Structure formats: C-alpha cells, structure tokens
Amino acid sequence: MERSWLPGGFRSGFFDDPVASGRISCGGVTLMKKSVLSAMVVLLLLGVAAYAAFFVAPTDAKQGVIYRILYLHVASAWTGLTSFFICFIANSLYVLRRQPRWDWLGVSAGETGLVFTTVVLLTGPIWAHPVWGIWWTWDARLTSTFVLWLLYVSYLLLRTLVEEPDRRALLSALFGIFAFIDVPLVFGSIRWWRTQHPQPIIMGAPGAGLDPTMYRVLFFTWLAMLGLMTLLLRQRYRLEAMRGDLEIIQRELEAA
Numbered sequence: 001m002e003r004s005w006l007p008g009g010f011r012s013g014f015f016d017d018p019v020a021s022g023r024i025s026c027g028g029v030t031l032m033k034k035s036v037l038s039a040m041v042v043l044l045l046l047g048v049a050a051y052a053a054f055f056v057a058p059t060d061a062k063q064g065v066i067y068r069i070l071y072l073h074v075a076s077a078w079t080g081l082t083s084f085f086i087c088f089i090a091n092s093l094y095v096l097r098r099q100p101r102w103d104w105l106g107v108s109a110g111e112t113g114l115v116f117t118t119v120v121l122l123t124g125p126i127w128a129h130p131v132w133g134i135w136w137t138w139d140a141r142l143t144s145t146f147v148l149w150l151l152y153v154s155y156l157l158l159r160t161l162v163e164e165p166d167r168r169a170l171l172s173a174l175f176g177i178f179a180f181i182d183v184p185l186v187f188g189s190i191r192w193w194r195t196q197h198p199q200p201i202i203m204g205a206p207g208a209g210l211d212p213t214m215y216r217v218l219f220f221t222w223l224a225m226l227g228l229m230t231l232l233l234r235q236r237y238r239l240e241a242m243r244g245d246l247e248i249i250q251r252e253l254e255a256a
Helices: 008-012 028-056 065-097 100-132 140-161 165-179 182-192 212-255
Strands: none
Touching (some): 028 065, 028 212, 065 100, 065 140, 065 165, 065 182, 065 212, 100 140, 100 165, 140 165, 140 182, 165 212
C-alpha cells in the first residue's frame, strides 16, 4: 500500500504528514509553533471581522441590528460549500487514482464543511424569526441546505459502518460524489425558484445587493472563515493521515 503524500509544495507544506516526515518525534516543537502561529493569525482575522461586522458595517434600514448575523451566516455558507467542493475533488481523485491521501483529504473536507453548514442551519432561524416571523419554512433554499447537511452526515456515518479501508474509501468517495449534486441546487435555489429568501447578493436581480461597505465586510469575513477552514482542514488531514498510516502498518504486520 502506497504511503506517498500530496505532490509538489503540498508534500512539505500545507498537508505535510508529521508521521512520514518524522517531525512528530524529532521536531514536533516546530510543527506546534507553526500550528499555534496559524491559529493566532486566524483568530486575529476573525476578531477583525467581528469588529467590522458590529462597528464598521452600517445598520440595515429595514432589518435593524439583527441583520448583522448575515456576516456569520453567509460567510459560513460560502465556506461550507467551498469545503464540500474540496471534498468532491478529493473523492473524484480517489476514484481515479485509488491513493489513500485523497480519501484522507475527502473525509477531512467533508467534516469541515459539515461544521460550517451546521453553523448556517443554527444561525438561519435566529435571523429568520425577527425578520420573517417564523423560525423555519420548507422553501427551496432551506430544504436543499438541510438535505445537504443530511447527505454529508450520511457520508461520515457510512465510513463508520465499513471496516475494510479500501472498500470504505471507495464507497464513501462514490457517495461523496453523489452528495455533491446538492451543492448546485443550494446555490441556484433562490435563482430558480421563488423562496422566502431575498434575492442573491452576488449576481442577483437588478436592485439586489448590499451597500459597498457591507460587501467589503462580508468578503473580509469570508476570507477569515476560509482561514479557519484551512486551519481545521489541515489539522484534520494530519489526524486522518496518522490514523491511515497506523492502519497500513497494522495490515502490513498482519500480512507478514
């Protein structure tokens, strides 16, 4: 079984494997320092984003202060969809190449995307109740997002039900590719059908959109969220790589 890592700069950079590189024993302090520094940078970005959302962005004339949850809600949605896209690419590459690293990246991205989608489903009703007068409605956007959440919960549950690593990786990759079908539906739901949601703020109808300052704050918040996604994805991948290495070593010992 191959134990190679992502090509090029990834091999010694973002998705570096501490077990294969030996740094977990001889240079773990360096790895920890980099992780702590990355976490501090991400926390700083999130802090600036929160400050901008509360004190820089203007208050919406119709919704009042409650609209400020938009920055967390929308940025989390975009970040979750980005994670699922990474999961889809990794799953597709695993099916084509059958290399464990793509399985590890797929499950790491799937879990990360699920975290951000959970934030979306929790913040949505908090925003909806004061504005719409209801906590939830089964419109196209809400329903497709909830289905997306269920699909990736199922993706992770499937992995716990199959013990044989190669079979688990292939079945979950195929299911992950299928689950991604819902991502375009989530994106297009408020464009293709009439929903409770307002017009999209990006590439929406004439008159739809945000104040320029709101746009800038939203995109900065999204960048901060992408930083958090990158941090979580990196740590989760390393954990999965170590678990996968242990599985491979165990199988080699059993076969010896």
